[in-house]
Amino acid sequence: MTDLPPDPWFSTLPATRREALLARARASTAAAGARVYGLGDPPDGLWAVAGGEVRLVSYPAVGMESVAMILGPGAWFGELSVIDGGPRPHDAVVVKPARLLHVGLAAVEQVAQAHPLLYRDLGVLICSRQRSALNFMAHSIAQPIGVRLARTLAGAARSSGGAELHVRQEDLAAMIGVSRQTINKELKALERAGMVQLAYGRIVVRDAQRLRTVGEA
Amino acid sequence: MTDLPPDPWFSTLPATRREALLARARASTAAAGARVYGLGDPPDGLWAVAGGEVRLVSYPAVGMESVAMILGPGAWFGELSVIDGGPRPHDAVVVKPARLLHVGLAAVEQVAQAHPLLYRDLGVLICSRQRSALNFMAHSIAQPIGVRLARTLAGAARSSGGAELHVRQEDLAAMIGVSRQTINKELKALERAGMVQLAYGRIVVRDAQRLRTVGEA
DNA sequence: CGCCAATTGTCAATTCGGCGACAATCTGCG
DNA sequence: CGCAGATTGTCGCCGAATTGACAATTGGCG
The missing domain is CATH 2.60.120.10 (Jelly Rolls)
Known part of the structure; x- marks a missing residue:
């Protein structure tokens, strides 16, 4: 069927x-x-x-x-x-x-x-x-954007099963509610930290575990 | 009972x-x-x-x-x-x-x-x-704070039934996720527009209808 | 291959809200 | 009444995000 x-x-x-x-x-x-x-x-x-x-x-x-x-x-x-x-x-x-x-x-x-x-x-x-x-x-209110972004990525990676997300940075911006430019800056920071890898229309999650704990005390 | x-x-x-x-x-x-x-x-x-x-x-x-x-x-x-x-x-x-x-x-x-x-x-x-x-x-993301505040007030007035809300401005700030000072400024604006009336520890909703339509095209 | 459209990367100017500080006002209570 | 604590009203400075603009890169398609 x-x-x-x-x-x-x-x-x-x-x-x-x-x-x-x-x-x-x-x-x-x-x-x-x-x-x-x-x-x-x-x-x-x-x-x-x-x-x-x-x-x-x-x-x-x-x-x-x-x-x-x-x-x-x-x-x-x-x-x-x-x-x-x-x-x-x-x-x-x-x-x-x-x-x-x-x-x-x-x-x-x-x-x-x-x-x-x-x-x-x-x-x-x-x-x-x-x-x-x-x-x-609870977590989006008054949390720095980098934290929200990291958690959004970790959640998306889990729910989609794979580590390779087919989203544009503009889509992420729409989900989190900030501008595309800001998303780009934060993504770059996560990439420098080795947690994700950026490509054209695609984001590879390298370390979902660490993404989830960004911004913890 | x-x-x-x-x-x-x-x-x-x-x-x-x-x-x-x-x-x-x-x-x-x-x-x-x-x-x-x-x-x-x-x-x-x-x-x-x-x-x-x-x-x-x-x-x-x-x-x-x-x-x-x-x-x-x-x-x-x-x-x-x-x-x-x-x-x-x-x-x-x-x-x-x-x-x-x-x-x-x-x-x-x-x-x-x-x-x-x-x-x-x-x-x-x-x-x-x-x-x-x-x-x-949907409505909180990337909406000016005044709009979010107005809708929060309208929603609270409806769900509580009455027009008199017993909330501190600080509570509203916690709900919306901004600082108390900003809430105060926006509330003052709504009061000048005659939609609400401010008192100590208390907010009277004067025009719930208009509150709901704040920020519409 | 070579072009076009889509997407990403980056910058400066500006706006918005946070934060600290402090005065003014109100409420409850002795 | 008079005081103490809680709440509201307001200011200025500062950092963060938006906006608009433009270059650089990528992918699809004729």
């Missing part, structure tokens, strides 16, 4: 619910630039990235972009609106040509009817989101 | 689950300064504020405090660790002498056994948290 790469959340689901979801999932492909859903849309179900890359982005002001999350193969998303029925909290846009799985809202409710604990599973998924959000807020 | 003030989340719960929770809740009182639970603690169940004030706070660096949320009468908290079983993501401290309700972990699981949809309810609760977190991240 549609092979879905392993994911910390999805692979811990009991097999019955995992298969129930997959059985009702429909595969599709989307070109770079396509919008899976937009801010304010009513919920249309759960999504998963089977291949390519999807980003959850907001536009705090005209001409400004804030990247909330970068989703690679295996990642599920869209659970928030499915749980509470409210409008989508941000845009989901395809950045690299993607293969997607889609479980419609009605299908999710069918699965939930048969397996009420699915709501607990979705709760666990959103808990992990909430934990990273809290982590972000 | 223990009268619990109305709350947007709790009052939308179906009566059966609401009463099931209340039936297993134990009331207690806590003095200002007491810690309900601490960062890293294993989950011990759900809590509600029946009276007084509880704050969820982190300490991003030694000597620095970040206030994630201010909880007044009616507010439930502690759901994150109850759902995913993970450690507490921050401290919960009593700021004003409080009456608390506590539903132990075992009791929550009993209720969930009888009413599996409780997990959906808890999911909805955490969704509202996640929405404000996303809102914070």
Whole structure:
């Protein structure tokens, strides 16, 4: 079938619910630039990235972009609106040509009817989101930019699995909320310290362990 | 019994689950300064504020405090660790002498056994948290401080119900992550614009509508 | 290969917020 | 009332990040 790469959340689901979801999932492909859903849309179900890359982005002001999350193969998303029925909290846009799985809202409710604990599973998924959000807020406030950058890189390297991140410095700037020039300066500092290696449109994490402990007492 | 003030989340719960929770809740009182639970603690169940004030706070660096949320009468908290079983993501401290309700972990699981949809309810609760977190991240990044302050005030006025906020300017500074002096300057600007009224240890929101739209195109 | 667009690297001028300091004001309490 | 501690109001200096500009480098494509 549609092979879905392993994911910390999805692979811990009991097999019955995992298969129930997959059985009702429909595969599709989307070109770079396509919008899976937009801010304010009513919920249309759960999504998963089977291949390519999807980003959850907001536009705090005209001409400004804030990247909330970068989703690679295996990642599920869209659970928030499915749980509470409210409008989508941000845009989901395809950045690299993607293969997607889609479980419609009605299908999710069918699965939930048969397996009420699915709501607990979705709760666990959103808990992990909430934990990273809290982590972000607690550690980003009033921390020097170098520290924030280091932790963002360490987190991205972990969630993407690999040490080679395909992000532009401009994307990092959007995620952390500073200018590209400042990101460049801080990245250079991390490179001099041997923790990362910079290339064109690509950053290689050399020492994730040390990145995580930048700025500790 | 223990009268619990109305709350947007709790009052939308179906009566059966609401009463099931209340039936297993134990009331207690806590003095200002007491810690309900601490960062890293294993989950011990759900809590509600029946009276007084509880704050969820982190300490991003030694000597620095970040206030994630201010909880007044009616507010439930502690759901994150109850759902995913993970450690507490921050401290919960009593700021004003409080009456608390506590539903132990075992009791929550009993209720969930009888009413599996409780997990959906808890999911909805955490969704509202996640929405404000996303809102914070999207709108706080690279927005002028005056805008962030205005939105924080508008949000606090709504969630607390009243127009009179009992917060010190220093608390606002901790929430937004800037210095007290800067907060003071921005508050003065909002006061000159007639949107708020400042007093000792207290801020009266005069025009929540306009606060919300500060900084729009 | 050779060009073009995208991305990175770097600089100076300027703006914004932090920090220390101190006065003014308010509240609670003896 | 009168005092002490807490909170607010305001100033000036300084460091950090933004902005705008431009050169250098890289990758894709005809």
